[in-house]
Amino acid sequence: MKITIDELTKVFYKKGQSLTALEGIDLNIQDGEFVCLLGPSGCGKTTLLRILAGLEKPSTGSFEIAASGKERPLQSMVFQERGVIPWLTVKENVAFGLKMRHLPKSVVQERTAFYLEKVGLDKFARLYPKELSGGMKQRVSIARAFANDPEILLMDEPFAALDEQNKFILQEELLSIWEETKKTVLFITHSIDEALLLSDRILLMSSQPGRITEEIKIEMPRPRTMEEVRADQTMTEHFVKIRSHLDSEVQGSRT
Amino acid sequence: MKDQYRDPFAVEQEEWKKRQWKNRWKQLLTFSSPIFILVLWEFLSRTGLVDARFFPPPTEIVGTFIAMSASGELFHHIGISLFRIFSGFLLGVIPAVIIGLFMGLYSPIRHFLSPLIMALMPIPTLALLPIILIIFGVGEVSKIVTIAGSVFFPVVINTVAGVVNIDRIYLDVANNYGANSKHFFFKIALPGALPVMIEGIQMGQAIALLTIVAAEMMGANSGIGYLIWTSYNAFLLKEMFVGLVLISFFGYLFSLILRGLQTKLLPWR
Numbered sequence A: 001m002k003i004t005i006d007e008l009t010k011v012f013y014k015k016g017q018s019l020t021a022l023e024g025i026d027l028n029i030q031d032g033e034f035v036c037l038l039g040p041s042g043c044g045k046t047t048l049l050r051i052l053a054g055l056e057k058p059s060t061g062s063f064e065i066a067a068s069g070k071e072r073p074l075q076s077m078v079f080q081e082r083g084v085i086p087w088l089t090v091k092e093n094v095a096f097g098l099k100m101r102h103l104p105k106s107v108v109q110e111r112t113a114f115y116l117e118k119v120g121l122d123k124f125a126r127l128y129p130k131e132l133s134g135g136m137k138q139r140v141s142i143a144r145a146f147a148n149d150p151e152i153l154l155m156d157e158p159f160a161a162l163d164e165q166n167k168f169i170l171q172e173e174l175l176s177i178w179e180e181t182k183k184t185v186l187f188i189t190h191s192i193d194e195a196l197l198l199s200d201r202i203l204l205m206s207s208q209p210g211r212i213t214e215e216i217k218i219e220m221p222r223p224r225t226m227e228e229v230r231a232d233q234t235m236t237e238h239f240v241k242i243r244s245h246l247d248s249e250v251q252g253s254r255t
Numbered sequence B: 001m002k003d004q005y006r007d008p009f010a011v012e013q014e015e016w017k018k019r020q021w022k023n024r025w026k027q028l029l030t031f032s033s034p035i036f037i038l039v040l041w042e043f044l045s046r047t048g049l050v051d052a053r054f055f056p057p058p059t060e061i062v063g064t065f066i067a068m069s070a071s072g073e074l075f076h077h078i079g080i081s082l083f084r085i086f087s088g089f090l091l092g093v094i095p096a097v098i099i100g101l102f103m104g105l106y107s108p109i110r111h112f113l114s115p116l117i118m119a120l121m122p123i124p125t126l127a128l129l130p131i132i133l134i135i136f137g138v139g140e141v142s143k144i145v146t147i148a149g150s151v152f153f154p155v156v157i158n159t160v161a162g163v164v165n166i167d168r169i170y171l172d173v174a175n176n177y178g179a180n181s182k183h184f185f186f187k188i189a190l191p192g193a194l195p196v197m198i199e200g201i202q203m204g205q206a207i208a209l210l211t212i213v214a215a216e217m218m219g220a221n222s223g224i225g226y227l228i229w230t231s232y233n234a235f236l237l238k239e240m241f242v243g244l245v246l247i248s249f250f251g252y253l254f255s256l257i258l259r260g261l262q263t264k265l266l267p268w269r
C-alpha cells in the first residue's frame, strides 16, 4: 500500500461552532494507482488533500505514506490555481522543490529542463508567470510537482479554471507523463468526464460530514481518449451512476 | 467612404500616431508646470509685484548658486548633508527591513513588537533631538541617528504589511515543497513583501530629507539645512533659496533613483 488512511476525522472548531469536514475516512491506495475524489462542493476534498500534504492536521485518526527511497519527498501538491509563485520565473518555479532540498545544481538543472520540455514550456523558461496564460501556469505547477519526484502526487482540481480545449490538452499531457513515471496520484475534480478519463478508481464522497460512500473501479484499458470514454457503454453507465449520486448529495445537503 | 474599404493597418497606424501625440503632450505638461511657475516668479519679482527681497528672481538665485559653487563651500555643505542622509537612511532601512520581515513571518514577534512600534511612531524624531544630542553628542552620529529614527518607522510598518499580505497560497506552496525558515525568509517573505516595502522606503526617503534640514537647523554647523538657517538669519535670502532648491532637487533625484530601482528589483510585476 502506498497511502493508508485510517479512521481519519477532521473537525473545524471556532468560537463554539464546530463543523465536521471529514468523518471516519478509511482508504488504501496502491502504488502507481490513479485515484479521483469526486463529491459535492464543501464535502472536504481539499481538506483531505491538505492533510495528506502536511498543511493541516487530522483531528483524530492517522495516515501513512509509504516511503521507498531515502531522499525522496513524500508528496507534492498541485494547487487548485494561483499556486505558481509570481516573483520566480517559470524555470525557478519548476526548480523550486529541488532547490529547497539542496540537490546538486546539475541535477536541478537537468530535471527542470526535462519537465519544462515535457510540458512544452522550455521556450518560456525565463518568463515570469504574469506573462503566461492560465493553462501555461497550470503546466508550470504540474512540472514543478513531477520534477520534485515525490512518492505521491496530490492534485486539487488543477484544470478547473481552464477552458475545454486547454483542459483536454493538459489531461492528455498529464496522462502521458503519468504513464511514464507511474506515480501514485490522488486527484480532485468536479468533472465526471475527467474522473472517468484519468482514474483507476473513483471515490465518491458525501457532503457534510464528508465520508467516502462509494468507490468505482474503472477497468477500461489505457491509453484512453475522451472520445473512447464517451462512446463506451460501461463508462456511460458509470457516468449516469455518479451523476445521480452527486445530484442526490446536492439535493440532500439543501434540505 | 464605406468602412470596409479602409485599410485596417492604416486605421491602426493612425490610432497609434494619435496616441503618440497624446503621450508627448502629457510629457510636455509635466515639464511645463515648473517652468511656468519659474517664469511667473521671475516676472512678478522683476516687475516688483512681489517683493524681490523676499522672492528674488530665479535667475538671480542661479547666479548666487554659481557664485557659491565657485568658492567650494557649497559642495562641502552638500557633501556633508548627503553623507548624513545616506548613512542615516541605511541605518534606518536595514534594521527596519530585517525586523519587519521577522515580525511579518512570526506572529509572536509581531504581537510583541507591534505595540512598541505603534507607540513610538507618532513621536517625531525631531522632538527627541535634544535627548539624542545628549546621548550622542553634537557630532555626526546624532544627525545620522535622527534620520535613521525617522526612516525606520515607515519602512518597518510597510515591510510587516508586505509580508502579512502575501497570498497564503505561496506559504502553502513553500511549506509543501519543504522550505526551511531561511527559504521562507529569502524566497518568499523578502521578494513577496518587496513591492510594499519599496513604497515604505520611498516614504522614508522623503522623511529623511525633511528631517536632515530640520536637524541641521537645530544642531549643526554644516550642511544644507545649516546653510538655509544661517542664510535666513543673516537675511541672505538668495542663499537661502539656493539651499531650498537643492533640497527639492535631491528629493526629486532620489525618487527618480528609487523608481528606477523599483522596476529593476520587481521585474515580475
Ligand SMILES: Nc1ncnc2c1ncn2[C@@H]1O[C@H](COP(=O)(O)OP(=O)(O)OP(=O)(O)O)[C@@H](O)[C@H]1O
Pocket (backbone or CB within 6 Å): A012, A013, A019, A021, A039, A040, A041, A042, A043, A044, A045, A046, A047, A048
Ligand atoms: N480552515 C478552515 N476553517 C474552518 N472551516 C474550514 C476550513 N477549511 C475548510 N473548512 C470547511 O470545511 C468544509 C470542507 O471544505 P473543503 O475546502 O475541503 O471542501 P471541498 O470539498 O474542497 O470543496 P470545493 O469542491 O468547493 O473545493 C467546508 O464546509 C469549509 O467551509
Ligand SMILES: [Mg+2]
Pocket (backbone or CB within 6 Å): A045, A046, A047, A156
Ligand atoms: Mg476544494
